[in-house]
Amino acid sequence: MSNKMHIKMTVNGKEEEFLAEPRELLIYTLRERLNITGPHIGCDTSHCGACTVTLNGKSVKSCTMFVAQANGAEVTTIEGLGTPDDLNPLQAAFKEHHGLQCGFCTPGMITRASKLLEENPNPTEEEIRFGMAGNICRCTGYQNIVKSIQAAAAEMASAKEAAE
């Protein structure tokens, strides 16, 4: 057993402070300590991406990061992207275009897609598929996820145009 560390991080805009063993994986910090249970665990080999969150501007698999590494970081999860009453454009598009079935990959998918569209607001289908390749889905066959992301990109572009 190692010494606990004093950890501070900002999660979905809220400052969190706690003591944790360095080995605690960030996904467990989120789910069990902070009760942010949108990000999921689908594997133990860093493949599935169900645990994807945005950390200091990067899409990361929170199962492959120790809480100690994330000390001082700013983290956004699916819970920070929208609310049931005020969906983020990606959340609305996944709903509209049937981009989910069981919903287990969805928080990671949408969190990753939000970063993808930030970096590439107008991606081709190929760029979407490649840019989402770190996220596995067992239900959808991906087709409707691609459509959802395309629709969200179009929605975000027209919202931006309207604002200008």
Add this chain to the structure above:
Amino acid sequence: MIPAAFEYYRPTDLAGALSILEEHGDDARVMAGGHSLIPMMKLRMADVPHLIDLQDVEGLGGIEVSGDSIRLGAMVTQSDIINHAALTEAAPILREAALQIADPQVRYMGTVGGNVANGDPGNDMPGLMQCLDASFTLVGPDGSREVDAREFYEAAYMTAREDEEILTAVTIPLPKGGYAYEKQKRKIGDYATAAAAVQLVKDGESCSAASIAMTNLSDTPVYCEAAGAALVGTTLDDAAIKAAVAAMLGGIDPSEDNRGPIAFKTHVAGVILRRAIERAWSRA
């Protein structure tokens, strides 16, 4: 999934990191992006009582492109490589290879230093660095030394790096001519069944220089000097490519696993090398 407990350190300079390494010897390991080490710790295949996180260590980042060489700090991530315009201009093979490594999330975290120092023959950067004749800077308690990528790999997970040394940078002579990194894999994120790094220089109609290295076809990357030599002075006709492939096949030593039996890997290695040579030539 659950790693064993460890003491965690986040030094801010190299001297601090080195002193922790020296104090704990075999019981300490440095961690860069963590995307090979943490998975091994979660499977309890790596036992690391003292973990040194390099993320805050000064001087390990940065991409520098000069007139004759490229310097990549060890903590440069795969995504840094992909998004660096001047680097892509100077050595496009790096971006081409990095885009075939892992997936977006892993590329935000995984570093070039971790990729080359890991020692897993499945990693793509080691063969690429041998192709490009890169050298690695290792810093230890007695100072720093340079080791050629072509001399660095001894066996699976065994490299020329001493336990108390940290790999701090990768230096690459500015590559010339056409390039290709061709990788056969089962799916996104998989290590190669076979991969080839090729850099070729065209002079008139003939090939004046060629460098070839292969990935995941032995317990180390394989620099194929004879395969490159088989192309030099030719117009890269079919006979020359066949000779290069034959020379390459003499240098690899694949083993059977879920990616296929030895005969299959040997076949794929030949196909991949031919494709890489043809693509590099078309760009030369």
